[in-house]
Amino acid sequence: MTLITKDFSTGYEENKIINSISLSLEESEWLGIVGANGSGKSTFLKGISRILDAHTGIAYLDGHDIHHSSTKEIAKKISVLPQHQRSNINLTVYELVCLGRSPHKKWWELDLDENDHLKVERSIELTDMTVFKDKSVDTLSGGQRQRAFLSLALAQDAKTLLLDEPTTFLDLRYQLEFLDLLKKINQEQKISIITVIHDLNLAARYCNRIAVLKDGELLAIDKPREVLTHELLKNAFHVETCQIETPIGLQICTIKSELSTD
Template sequence: MDAVLTGKGISVAYQQNIIIPSMDVEIPRGCVTSVIGPNGCGKSTLLKALSRMLPVRSGQVLLDGGMIARMPAAEVAKQMAILPQGPQAPGGLTVAELVAYGRYPHQKGFGRLRKEDYEAIDRALEMTHMEEFAERDIDALSGGQRQRAWIAMALAQDTQVILLDEPTTYLDMAHQLEVLKLLEKLNKTRGKTIALVIHDLNLAARFSDRMIAMREGKVLHEGTPEEIMTPTVLEEVFSLKACISKDPWTGRPTCVTYEIS
């Protein structure tokens, strides 16, 4: 497996509180990888460590084979975009202005937008179907539209790797599908490597090529949805007895019902 992002023996802590004691993990190139696990198991911490938002206490994070800790911030931003959980935009910002922030790593001189920047912004708005909202304030958008605007910013950044922390949280079912179908399209048509933290196991299984199952700061299992979405694995990860069936529409495994074990 060709990994574009690798954690080797990484340990991560907030002050003296160790969240991830030691972990080896790989994000395969050109795939959609979901990170699942109970609340507080370290999923978001893992994404922050892989993106250099949070320093590792020990171990190494490699981005395309290079040590990310030694890379200039602008170089990292040209290769990888991250959307944290519940991002907040400054008041009064329009969609187009937000998306333009994605061009920051590519700007030179006095930071003025160039022709290629405007072209990248237009492409990002088009791919996310946000052209008609370009001049609308972020605060005036629906939840799904707002998430698409943030994804458009990441697309304008023009990176091969996109990390997303719970991009479907607080969205209704239709908007969850809207966001995940967009990410799926970016992966299939543009070859983007996507890793996301997600709580809905059925959506994770439906849209992912690979799944990483965590508990208490450790990777317990990783593999295809068929390998992860089993009663044995879900009981070990979530302490749940789960009934797993095959989705008649997608053919992917789906959790029909569950109970605390």
């Protein structure tokens, strides 16, 4: 296991949003987190990435309590791609990705060494951004900018990658291109991934397992076919659905809302 939570609760000051979630992330696994708005998806991700403190329970990474480990040590093991990135960054793609090497440097080491530059070049290459490495980040398209920040995350050389709704602001083409790229990295680089994802069909298509949250609690976690059932989705999202088989595998057809009178 790379990451395990046991009775893990988190939130904002006295407002507990995530309540006693226990789950595990296997090595080289892609775990999707789905749920209705307000279910606690992003809050859970912030908790296991130390952006928020744990209220109760423990989150372990490689056997060590995340919230009792140093920020630098956690950054060597977990890379985070948040939902919102600044677009007005006056850096080239290469300069941006170099920031990913910070956890591996001593505070007095201001310059990157040869190994660091190799890691940066490799991260840019993995995301197909080599042709853009000298371009300013603020001149990139949405899809290119997302890949630039993915390069930054990969340059940390961590084996666990956390992404919060990475396709939210991308059109259909770039959603598929970005997720195809993630799948390639997941399989070839053996990187474990947790993705908060809004689209159930994208979750079914790309994730090995899916965790469904409701009101800060874990309803189920299993393979897509076992989780994305009519009964469970009705409970979590208040919609009528059915599973359908397609050329790309299982997909979910939304029939109507529970509140619909049709």
